[in-house]
Amino acid sequence: MKTAEIREKLIREINSSDNKNLLEELYRYLDRENKTQKTYNLSDEQKLAIEEAREQINNGDYLTSEEANQEIDEWLKR
Structure with missing residues (x-):
């Protein structure tokens, strides 16, 4: 299911709900998630490691x- 489809289904469910507690909890969850999303900036070393891994x-x-x-099991047996 695509993101847009999920969003539309959520909106329909939210619009049809009269459960105040559920709506408040959903709002708190979404608000917290949207505030805590971080963009990670990779260093040149990390980018190089990813490129090498992709090549492998x-x-x-x-x-x-x-x-x-x-291999782990064999190593642990030693």
């Missing part, structure tokens, strides 16, 4: 979760 993935140089778990 494109080259097939990665482990699946199962492979990584097996």
